[in-house]
Amino acid sequence: MYFQVQDIVSKVSVVKLNEKIDAVSAPQIKEKFNEMISDGVYQFVLDLSQVPFMDSAGLAALVSLLKQARQENGDVKLVAPQNESAMRILKLTKFDRVFDMANTAESAVALF
Amino acid sequence: MYFQVQDIVSKVSVVKLNEKIDAVSAPQIKEKFNEMISDGVYQFVLDLSQVPFMDSAGLAALVSLLKQARQENGDVKLVAPQNESAMRILKLTKFDRVFDMANTAESAVALF
């Protein structure tokens, strides 16, 4: 998977994911997250706007990142998936209450 | 399926097929051919260059048209499929000996 990583001056890293976040891709995504945490990044915006599918392994990857970030006093904000069904999964699991969410990367960065 | 039909002055009709020619699409293709035959078209160039898949029902549709055209002293020339596998099917069944074939619509028209 191709990861577009963009650093905003205030040290929020915007990670745009543009494929399925599922059992198959989750290990690779987690590895990327771990790398960034090791590099001292603790403030994340995950741009899920183009993510077409998410399963429980994908949800696990998101919470896991949130947990690590918060341990370092950081946080993870989400850009909501445009795919209705993927968005519904986040609501069903109440992830929309645990993560701050916005509709664009800019407004998600502004949540910090 | 969308059929692009183009009449060349010498009354050769070039029919470009751009989808699978198989059991599912064959009835629709045959109907189009019958319509054209009823309209007095007997000289055909079938442009198969973009056809990705052909099965025995597709082959049947081609021979059936050839038979009807020849009965009216017409003929059917083919533009060879670019897809190697589809081309191989025409060779395996010796269709390349029964139909005159060319690599472009222009050169197929020139075969008349």
Place this chain on the structure above:
Amino acid sequence: MNNKEQTATHHPTMHPIHLSGPANGDFLCIVGDCIESIFKRTEVLKDSENLIYNIQLAVHETCTNIVDHAYSAKDTGDINLIFSVIPSPLQLVVDVEDKGNAFDPTLVEEPNPEQLQVRGYGLYLIQKLMDKTDYSSAGGVNKWRLTKFLTVL
């Protein structure tokens, strides 16, 4: 077997389709593709993108759990899936069977994301996405029956 009745009455039912294969990642992907292909061609599901997505995800989670929990890398086996649409009331039924370890889904607690719980969203999602989820285990075969009631427009 005989499809006479179906074709005669034009009931929007689907003669069962069976798919089975080894409980591994490759087969999970194949199941995903096949579900999409089956549902796209199921009259009552056509154009219900969200419905298809939800059922696809529920079946995917069920199969992932079988790979992860019912079987182990050392002692693995097959997953059997049966897809059907039955009438009165019109419903899509997906049976998912394995021959691995049985468990009691009623003992599994609801996940709590507010406590940053990392795993445990699979079963919860399956139950939320389907209308009925029945689990049974008999004669060494564990079986999930996932049901979604359908409305014909």
Place this chain on the structure above:
Amino acid sequence: MNNKEQTATHHPTMHPIHLSGPANGDFLCIVGDCIESIFKRTEVLKDSENLIYNIQLAVHETCTNIVDHAYSAKDTGDINLIFSVIPSPLQLVVDVEDKGNAFDPTLVEEPNPEQLQVRGYGLYLIQKLMDKTDYSSAGGVNKWRLTKFLTVL
């Protein structure tokens, strides 16, 4: 069943995948999609686009014949497909079963396109596209076994 041996020896084999459903046009399309999905994820077939195309076409023709000739609209039934890759020598095997009318493929003549023969290219293609095609009929079940020998690069 148990995959132990396979995973231990890393033999490029494939644990069998079964697919069965009603002999109709929709199911033929589903079979086409599933074959593509299965073969794309079969280690020894990966990147062999032509090979996949040829096997796909052979299976498609075999199933079309079952819909058209083994069964009739009035008396139809299921098609069972089993896909496997087995070693020594490495080969892909597709079994295709029906419970319709049996026939003797050896009595079917080669088609002659020069005489503008319209139908009859299906069986011929199947035989040309596969390395071995065996037909047998026993106990009301007709079975094609299509074999393609594979070379590992």
